Amino acid sequence: MKIHNINAACLCICVALLLACGGNSRQESETAHSKVPADTTLRLLQGIWIDEETSMAFCKIEGDSIFYPDTMNVPLRIKANKDTLTLIGRETVNYPIDRVTENIFCFHSVTGDIVRLRKSDDLNDTIYFSHTPPKPIVYNEVVKKDTVVYQEGERYRCYIYVNPSKHKVYKQSYTNEGVAVENVYYDNVIHICVYKGKVCLYSRDYSRKSFSSIIPEGFLQQAILSDMKYGFTDKDGFHFNATVCIPDGASCYVTDICVSPEGNVRMELVQ
Numbered sequence: 505m506k507i508h509n510i511n512a513a514c515l516c517i518c519v520a521l522l523l524a525c526g527g528n529s530r531q532e533s534e535t536a537h538s539k540v541p542a543d544t545t546l547r548l549l550q551g552i553w554i555d556e557e558t559s560m561a562f563c564k565i566e567g568d569s570i571f572y573p574d575t576m577n578v579p580l581r582i583k584a585n586k587d588t589l590t591l592i593g594r595e596t597v598n599y600p601i602d603r604v605t606e607n608i609f610c611f612h613s614v615t616g617d618i619v620r621l622r623k624s625d626d627l628n629d630t631i632y633f634s635h636t637p638p639k640p641i642v643y644n645e646v647v648k649k650d651t652v653v654y655q656e657g658e659r660y661r662c663y664i665y666v667n668p669s670k671h672k673v674y675k676q677s678y679t680n681e682g683v684a685v686e687n688v689y690y691d692n693v694i695h696i697c698v699y700k701g702k703v704c705l706y707s708r709d710y711s712r713k714s715f716s717s718i719i720p721e722g723f724l725q726q727a728i729l730s731d732m733k734y735g736f737t738d739k740d741g742f743h744f745n746a747t748v749c750i751p752d753g754a755s756c757y758v759t760d761i762c763v764s765p766e767g768n769v770r771m772e773l774v775q
Contacts (some may be wrong), residue, residue: 545584552629553621564633573632577685594676597684613682651734662734665695675726689751694732703766717744
């Protein structure tokens, strides 16, 4: 009877040890799995990437941001999983990933072409990504334009002041490889005024937003007030031509601002 009791006790101890080991094994397995980063693809993408075709620096991915060598391009926020790279700027653009490893990154551009990149191992490539603020295209100083005109025998002076501003405008475009980038520009604030002698008949600051009633909002979001010129004088008053353009593009609106001798103003599109 004692032998049976001893055997039973040993059996219980063995079962308990096996259960404990199994439990510890499952716990260790679960712990090891939980240490695998959910953003494994994003981790693989960290670093500077070189275009296989041109051998030029293509981009730098740091954290959840992508930087470009061109100082006109602002960094964009990115997300990545094993199938898709997402760039988040004014618009969100998804790129199917073809292959990603520690040193190879291939994805499909918006044009359907495969962009092939390799990770740089050259420390000198860091000079292309200084992370300095992008340089906007702006007037460097106030530009003054002064015109003397006559209307019905009376002498008037029309003034235009083009002032640099810090109002940022972001424009999205695409590289030759079909990858979305954003450029930053500064809008101009342009002041116009009309004087008769020492009497100011009209005075106002204009920016791109001043034309929201006659220019589509979607266009204005990526446009700047690029210039203002004196046009002509007629019986209705003094005409100024304002040009609102998307930077580095061929798209522009020209508006006519007519200031009457009484100081009233009317705006309409010229083209």
